[in-house]
Amino acid sequence: MSQITDLEELVAALPHDAQALFNRFYRIELATGTVKIPADMMPWVNTRFGAVERVETQRIVSIKNRFTGEHSLFNQLRTDRPIEARSPVHLAELEEKEHCLFCQPETSTPADAFGRITGNYCVTASNIAKYDALHSLVIFKEHNPLIIQKEWLADYLSTAERWFETVVRDHGSSALHKFFLWNCLWRSGASIIHGHMQLTATSERYGRLAALEEAITTYNRAFNGDYLADLIRVHEQLGLARQEGRETILCYLTPVKEKELVIVSSAARSDELAETLYTVLQRYFELGVQSFNLAIFMMDGRHIVRLVDRGSLTDRHTDIGAMELYAAAVIASDPFKLADAILQY
Template sequence: MPQITDIPARIAALDPEQQACCQRLYEISAAAGRLELPPSMHAWTERQFGSLGAVREQHMLKVTNCWTLEGALFNPTRARRPALGHTGDAAIDAWVAAELREDIFAQPLRTTPADPFGRIEGRHCITASNIAKYDGWHGVVICREPHPLRFDAEQIVDYIATAWRWIEAAHRADPSAIYPLITWNCLPKSGASLAHGHLQVALGAGQPYAQVERWRQAAQRYRHEHGRAYAEDMHQAHAALGLALPPVAGCRRLAHLAPARNREMVMLAPAQGHPAAALARALAATLLALRDQRGVRAFNAALAFPPLRPDGRDWGGLPAFARVGDRGDALSIRSDLGVMELYGMAVITADPFELVG
């Protein structure tokens, strides 16, 4: 299987058009780190990292998206650093069961507030108004299945469809609110404050959410400078490098070259049809594969959409899109985010090629 450190060689082997596409989008450089181990560390290093050679010379890859300025430093060796152990499913189930003994989402009609327009009910979920809001219109999609990891494709599609109906209701109540964002934090490591499965949905006014606007501005500048669609070329570059997965519901899926977190997948909605419905099916297929095949338990997912009406900004070249990333050991007290992620660039320990292998 290819490795992320093979990317420079893979780009060099592409035809000129594909090379140009990759080089327009990404700045990529390799680095090597070397160290000397004292004999007193040899036994521990072999136990922890598998061999002395694994750390004596380490090969890293730095990838920066030239347009969004998102970037990642890849070094899979860092995944073998000392940790507190791995939380298995039995421990997760026990933690969830303990948390659900006092489950405020168990009876949402009694224990959660409603939005001014009421509640939206799906087959597998119901909405509530978020009691501690981060925007004027901010709701919660409460899953009927309380365990946060017990979901299937039908349930995920229903969660997203219900969230979209909430967005439509909020827009009817407040036509100035036009910027939709659907998010999902699963388990504490992801930032979820409650064990009971739930998604969040927001509809902003005044300006797009900043991370979405970053991508929109990148697509606008890219089209202005190169006369090409940013999302199309982003997919072309990933496909040429072997980092594209089969599409689902017309959504192109990419193992992201400039991820915010490990095992990040990007889904790009098709131009035709309802983007929320297509992204829901693509997200379902992606999350089920991450959970069942890659062992992902704690994750963040987001679905971003163009505004519900024209806002004077150029949204051409950027379709609705979704991102999902792995947050690591679900119950670990150790953060997977540090100063580099906050003020430098993302440090990534998982190889994107494992997602397409």
Template sequence: MNKIIQKTIIGLIFIILIVFGVTQIRRHKNDEKYRNCNKNEVARIKKIEDISQFLDSGDCMGENMEILHLIYDIKITSSYLRIPSSMTEKVSSWLNGNSNLIKEVNHQKVIEVRNKFTNEATNFNPIRAKRPNVQVSDQKPFLESLIEKSLDNCDFCSPENNTAEEIWGRIRTSTSISAANLFRMVGPYNGIIISNKHSILDLGLEDYWDMFRCANLWFQKISSENRTLTHGMLLWDMFPRAGASQIHTHLQIFIDENFIGQHLTNYLASQTYREAHDRDYWKDIIDLHCKLGLGLKVGSVYAITLLNSHKDNEILIIGDQVNEDFIHLLFTIIQIYQRNLGLYCLSMGMSWPLINSTTKYSALLRIGTRGDCSSQFNDISSVELYSFYNINTDPFRVIRLLRNHIFGDF
């Protein structure tokens, strides 16, 4: 009898150990899944329209579901519409006869996202990219002609003679030089970083690195002259479609006692979030988007396709420093825009890490596409200027392209 009891107890212990072991293995796998920011297996979302299923289940999110609701309000709306028979053939041609897309047109989903701390409102409906007059053509011949014609009267090709300078002079690096903006758009200092390469299409990685090195030296020089100026900001528009007044490769830079505009909005949001929840805003943004499959880590920096993006195919780069990883990631993103998506007109805005300050704040760079460079139709309307940000592309697509390029796992 005692032997039977002993065997029974041993059997039960054995079963308990097996169950415990399986549980630990599963937990370990889940922990690995949560830690892995470079694989899109975490939330298993393939496109932005599927986020509604995820919101219902909270699959694989852990505490990040709480973060999602702390930072964002997300609403998915849908309704049916009727296409008259007289339009059927035309709509089908716009959608290349794709029956699934035709069904989507009849019953569209709009994903509305509001950031509770910046109050940015962003609406996603990727099927809008199928509208007439917004699809991308082969822009290379148009751009090459534009670049060639702009060489004749280019002031930036001879910056020493044809651009203004600060009263203390200029910053010069291997392939870049600074100038003072003759027509200031912001004060007290508004500079320009000019590459010695006229065409953006001719830039290599070292050219990118050199322009940002020149910008950093300009920030340091201004701040050394006036120690209250610690908040550096940078803008880059590529080609006239994106807002550039000169074809020649150049960056706009400025510095102030505080961030201004949207840079200030982001900075204040991070402070308010910490005060309200005792948490790091940008760390939570990174963790959340990585778990959603909208972020990845590359060396010491992160690439995020924000739920509250401003432009199509927008990517946010976050890093503690503007180092080689940061510049290499920016270069890679622009290569993907150009080579994979055929998009060359881009806009970029950046806040620099605080200069000569004990306060730590990461470098934040947002870059997005501006549509077909040769199009006569504008990509910005009263919607973006006076209402909300309208995104016509799927953020999951562009982050997959980036991940595949870097890691080759798709």
């Protein structure tokens, strides 16, 4: 099976054009770290890592997107482990509805000035402490965020789209950028257990998205090309992509954190992605993912979804440190193993 630490060889085995496209996008650096294990530590190292040699010489792959600066570091010691299903944690608090404000949205959450948008399985609320002037919530009828159905998901997204249309109408003529996000459970930054998405509409793009848009514009002009189509092609050539109707699911080469998937869709509305999103979330749940971040935004005429695992609900340490905030992402999940686990169905 292919693995990320063999990336250089995998790229070298591609046809010439595919290699050229890969190298246009990415800069790979291979490095070997060496450590000297004291004799007293050897039994522990053997138990923990299988063999002292594996630890004494460690293969590290660094992958950097030349256009966006996205940069991830993979260490074979971490990526060697299989992407095994984590056992989901069964927590009573996921079912505790007694004091849940979102279980009574009509009376316990504020409404937008224009009122609420009501779906079959959700309702919107205004965010009480906003990130942005136009910032609201889609509150699911189902309290437990890990219980989802395809029709529910489609309804959440179509309600979000209707909120956005209403806001655009309300706001007058100026163009707004939509941004949908779903922080699921506390590892992801969610402060409320009850399932909900958040929506913002801004006239200025958020900084990171503006930088991505600029990278795409620069690329398209420089190569008279299509950044997103080429990004998909690079992943396809390595077996890291799957086409699903109008969507392509990528096991991303420069993940922001564990098991990141990027979906690029030519669908005009986000609710048209519900089927693919549902499938991918089911796959995530099967792997024991319970806490995740999901974002949906438009870029160069397409919808982009980003989805990332935020680790076990029982872990006390957070998964993001100074490296991720200020330098590059340190990743343990091998995108090739992720492709085996997620893209085969």
